[in-house]
Amino acid sequence: xxxxxxxxxxxxxxxxxxxxxxxxxxxxxxxxxxxxxxxxxxxxxxxxxxxxxxxxxxxxxxxxxxxxxxxxxxxxxxxxxxxxxxxxxxxxxxxxxxxxxxxxxxxxxxxxxxxxxxxxxxxxxxxxxxxxxxxxxxxxxxxxxxxxxxxxxxxxxxxxxxxxxxxxxxxxxxxxxxxxxxxxxxxxxxxxxxxxxxxxxxxxxxxxxxxxxxxxxxxxxxxxxxxxxxxxxxxxxxxxxxxxxxxxxxxxxxxxxxxxxxxxxxx
Ligand code: ADP
Ligand code: MG
Numbered sequence: 001x002x003x004x005x006x007x008x009x010x011x012x013x014x015x016x017x018x019x020x021x022x023x024x025x026x027x028x029x030x031x032x033x034x035x036x037x038x039x040x041x042x043x044x045x046x047x048x049x050x051x052x053x054x055x056x057x058x059x060x061x062x063x064x065x066x067x068x069x070x071x072x073x074x075x076x077x078x079x080x081x082x083x084x085x086x087x088x089x090x091x092x093x094x095x096x097x098x099x100x101x102x103x104x105x106x107x108x109x110x111x112x113x114x115x116x117x118x119x120x121x122x123x124x125x126x127x128x129x130x131x132x133x134x135x136x137x138x139x140x141x142x143x144x145x146x147x148x149x150x151x152x153x154x155x156x157x158x159x160x161x162x163x164x165x166x167x168x169x170x171x172x173x174x175x176x177x178x179x180x181x182x183x184x185x186x187x188x189x190x191x192x193x194x195x196x197x198x199x200x201x202x203x204x205x206x207x208x209x210x211x212x213x214x215x216x217x218x219x220x221x222x223x224x225x226x227x228x229x230x231x232x233x234x235x236x237x238x239x240x241x242x243x244x245x246x247x248x249x250x251x252x253x254x255x256x257x258x259x260x261x262x263x264x265x266x267x
């Protein structure tokens with residue numbers, strides 16, 4: 001059964017989209033079946049996947065509002081080797097339309113139910129706000145991956161986000177977990193970054209990924225070439241970091257699996 005991971009942080013510019021696209025490409029490169037859903041009206045994940053957001057036939061709008069099945073809205077030709085449900089300005093309209101519906105918080109969860117078997121990983125790129133689209137992402141997801149920059153007010157924002165996730169989870173998705181916290185655009189030479197990083201680890205422990213994404217210009221350049229960094233410059237530290245993150249997530253999943261089998265055996 002595929003795992004659905006929402007990539008969320010109510011702050012913009014923290015590396016959500018960069019993480020979504022590069023992590024998805026890295027997972028796809030390990031022969032996993034991967035779907036990316038672009039729920040941000042800016043459509044950055046769409047463009048970064050080599051898909052023209054102005055030309056694409058269907059988007060998350062048709063999925064959420066018109067209830068077209070995933071098979072009809074999905075784009076299978078992307079530069080990252082994954083499937084994509086595109087996002088563009090229509091997604092803003094979808095958010096407004098959703099308000100009219102009964103059970104509007106679970107539209108995405110219902111839409112994905114028939115294809116969860118088909119994918120190993122489904123990554124949802126969330127908009128930089130806690131709107132109804134983000135709520136849909138969180139109710140559809142098994143877990144939330146939070147990218148963050150280690151800067152002064154980051155922890156405050158993170159605590160607010162974690163608080164919101166638990167409140168939301170209590171209402172729409174009691175099983176929702178924090179998948180992990182990812183330090184992005186990291187600079188080891190910066191004392192403040194190291195301090196915030198230490199606080200983060202003491203607060204969130206194992207939830208903080210060991211893999212750190214450094215600031216790397218290739219990661220910033222790749223989207224303008226319509227591709228994840230690994231197909232733009234595979235030797236770049238940015239591309240390698242996201243491959244390492246994919247490895248860490250896969251290992252964690254294996255550990256969880258064997259732990260739960262262990263528990264079953266002893267029970
Ligand atoms: P969000 O989706 O959270 O708004 P983005 O992933 O779009 O954030 O990142 C914001 C900006 O920072 C983009 O221009 C992106 O290319 C750049 N960026 C993201 N991660 C890195 C990184 N590790 N190194 C350098 N630039 C980065
Ligand atoms: Mg984004």
